[in-house]
Amino acid sequence: FEPITLGIAIGTASVLTGYLSYTELFCRFAECCREEQPLNASGTAAGTGERLFGQHLATEVLLKALTGFRNNKNPKKALTLSLHGWAGTGKNFVSQIVAENLHRKGLKSNFVHLFVSTLHFPHEQHVKLYQARHSRWIRNVSACANSVFIFDEMDKLHPGLIDAIKPFLDYYEQIDGVSYRKAIFIFLSNAGGDLITKTALDFWRAGRREDIQLKDLEPVLSVGVFNNKHSGLWHSGLIERNLIDYFVPFLPLEYRHVKMCVRAEMKARGSAVDEDIVTKVAEEMTFFPKDEKIYSDKGCKTVQTRLDFH
Numbered sequence: 540f541e542p543i544t545l546g547i548a549i550g551t552a553s554v555l556t557g558y559l560s561y562t563e564l565f566c567r568f569a570e571c572c573r574e575e576q577p578l579n580a581s582g583t584a585a586g587t588g589e590r591l592f593g594q595h596l597a598t599e600v601l602l603k604a605l606t607g608f609r610n611n612k613n614p615k616k617a618l619t620l621s622l623h624g625w626a627g628t629g630k631n632f633v634s635q636i637v638a639e640n641l642h643r644k645g646l647k648s649n650f651v652h653l654f655v656s657t658l659h660f661p662h663e664q665h666v667k668l669y670q671a672r673h674s675r676w677i678r679n680v681s682a683c684a685n686s687v688f689i690f691d692e693m694d695k696l697h698p699g700l701i702d703a704i705k706p707f708l709d710y711y712e713q714i715d716g717v718s719y720r721k722a723i724f725i726f727l728s729n730a731g732g733d734l735i736t737k738t739a740l741d742f743w744r745a746g747r748r749e750d751i752q753l754k755d756l757e758p759v760l761s762v763g764v765f766n767n768k769h770s771g772l773w774h775s776g777l778i779e780r781n782l783i784d785y786f787v788p789f790l791p792l793e794y795r796h797v798k799m800c801v802r803a804e805m806k807a808r809g810s811a812v813d814e815d816i817v818t819k820v821a822e823e824m825t826f827f828p829k830d831e832k833i834y835s836d837k838g839c840k841t842v843q844t845r846l847d848f849h
């Protein structure tokens with residue numbers, strides 16, 4: 540639809556119905572930024588609870604953080620979440636679920652912005668240029684206070700680059716007349732995955748996997764990531780100034796979780812769940828440590844392609 544035709548159509552429809560306001564009706568057809576738009580909490584809870592496997596910690600933290608933030612009419616700063624974990628454990632997947640429950644069109648929304656380090660900031664020698672571009676992008680998209688910014692592959696980001704966005708995450712009321720306090724920043728990273736695995740393994744060996752709590756991992760993560768040259772947050776002002784609200788750990792996935800991913804993928808494809816195939820696909824994955832073979836080294840990442848062979 541081009542805007543004038545859409546406007547006339549909506550105007551006519553709203554006169555005819557005499558019920559919905561022009562704005563309400565307009566926003567059913569086109570995407571609108573609604574400052575007060577609440578998080579679809581039940582959608583997020585259902586999405587993470589039913590579709591995200593083996594991540595009881597991440598689920599709990601994300602739900603608490605997001606509902607608390609969205610229910611606060613007057614946040615003092617943007618919400619900043621740093622998601623850490625091994626490959627294929629669900630960081631991108633959950634970001635997608637969160638985005639969909641904040642903005643109807645999810646990652647396709649005009650108010651959800653995904654930056655991928657190796658795609659958007661590939662060359663080390665251009666760090667200065669990227670810093671300027673980085674902050675320009677964030678300013679340009681200030682059209683919606685509720686915007687969501689996702690930075691993928693943080694561990695491949697050049698050290699120092701992320702500090703260019705520090706002012707937007709800080710406690711300032713406004714920057715050049717724009718408030719960023721209702722925005723959500725999500726960083727995704729493999730950094731800290733080894734620390735999470737080590738702690739998870741200790742709990743697993745003690746037969747207490749589900750007993751791991753955030754307090755067992757969060758401090759290890761923030762210090763580990765700050766001191767890791769390849770974390771994207773190495774000696775970052777964001778950590779120094781406590782601007783990251785939550786470090787969210789993603790646990791390594793076990794054999795039973797990989798099976799759950801296979802079943803979910805079969806259902807998503809509209810096929811009946813065939814347990815023989817589920818077992819075959821899960822057994823094709825590789826597991827570590829060498830002796831115990833507990834965790835899938837690619838999480839659920841190659842499940843979809845492997846399923847194509849069966």
Ligand SMILES: Nc1ncnc2c1ncn2[C@@H]1O[C@H](COP(=O)(O)OP(=O)(O)OP(=O)(O)O)[C@@H](O)[C@H]1O
Pocket residue numbers: 590591592593594624625626627628629630631632633727728729792800838839840
């Ligand atoms: N915990 C999980 N529960 C359900 N599905 C999962 C989970 N982890 C991964 N998957 C499935 O595997 C796919 C790949 O996972 P995803 O891209 O989220 O991994 P990631 O943690 O972001 O990995 P990377 O660090 O390599 O980017 C997802 O699209 C999803 O289908």
